[in-house]
Amino acid sequence: MSGSTQQYNFRDLEILIVDDNDFAHNILRDILLAMKIKKIRHASSASDAIHEIDNKLPDILFVDLLMKPVDGFELIKGVRAHSSEDVRHLPVLVITAYSSVEHVKRARDMGASEVLCKPISVTSVYDRLVYMRNSPRQFVKTEMYTGPDRRRTMRGFEGIDRRQPTDEAADAQNSESDNGE
């Protein structure tokens, strides 16, 4: 995607970053400012995030997974179960240092739209936003789950942690390729 000559203008994009680590927020903010994204809001907890969303709906949520007292998984679950349809439909990009198959699958099962593993860069954020813009996911609504269709493999998961190659990761990647839900 980043090899394309197509240019995009992110100026009007409004992002809510949910991360309880101030420095992580600063890094992400710098990257977004470099992309000329000015409408950046920050929530330092899941409850703050819901409050912010209820006040004004952003265009997309950037969610960290390891937070306290409520983690990012539960936040995503709460967003997908929200009483407002607009909130339930929010694109959710998980940005996390978790890179195991188990965590990526769990984020997907909670209703994440895509996953981006840290460390991040302008290129990775740009690629993921453009991909989400150009390839919106269908939603599935059942008694048990509302959220992006989990049968499509998330692009976030080229995802084996190449720093820690394991048999488990290789097996899981095969099962992702098989789309084994």
Added chain:
Amino acid sequence: MANRDEKQKAPVEIYTPPNKLAEAIGEGKGPSLREMQQDAERRLRLNGAKYRETLKASIEEMKEHVASDASGFDVREAIFALAHDIKGQAPLFDYHLVAEVAVCICTAIRDVPEKLQARPDLLVLHVHSMAWAFEHIDDASKEVEKAALIQSLHEALES
């Protein structure tokens, strides 16, 4: 079997929500990706000194944790959270070896918690290895030791 039949009959609605990202992200007229990368590099460079202090403080906090009770569950969780953040942030500021040690710490805490409880010296070793990697980040005379550090941590866990 009955449950399976009921599950199969449960209503499933598949639909495409409005694509609001397409409305918010316009085509054309934006800076090029190269320009964005250069701007981000400039901004991150400005944060480099601040990150060094943040990283140093995190490592000191880890050392305090292991000095208090390296075998405790709460201590391991606190160290995991700190190492997890370092794993995601340190590479951006070129602390690659520190980040690799952070990966080792996270992996050890999640994969072999019983071993760390029985052998708290292993967690102490990992934390002090991170401190060493941080202190010698620019020390060219320690290249051999740096190259062997991660492997030696793996071997320590297997011992």
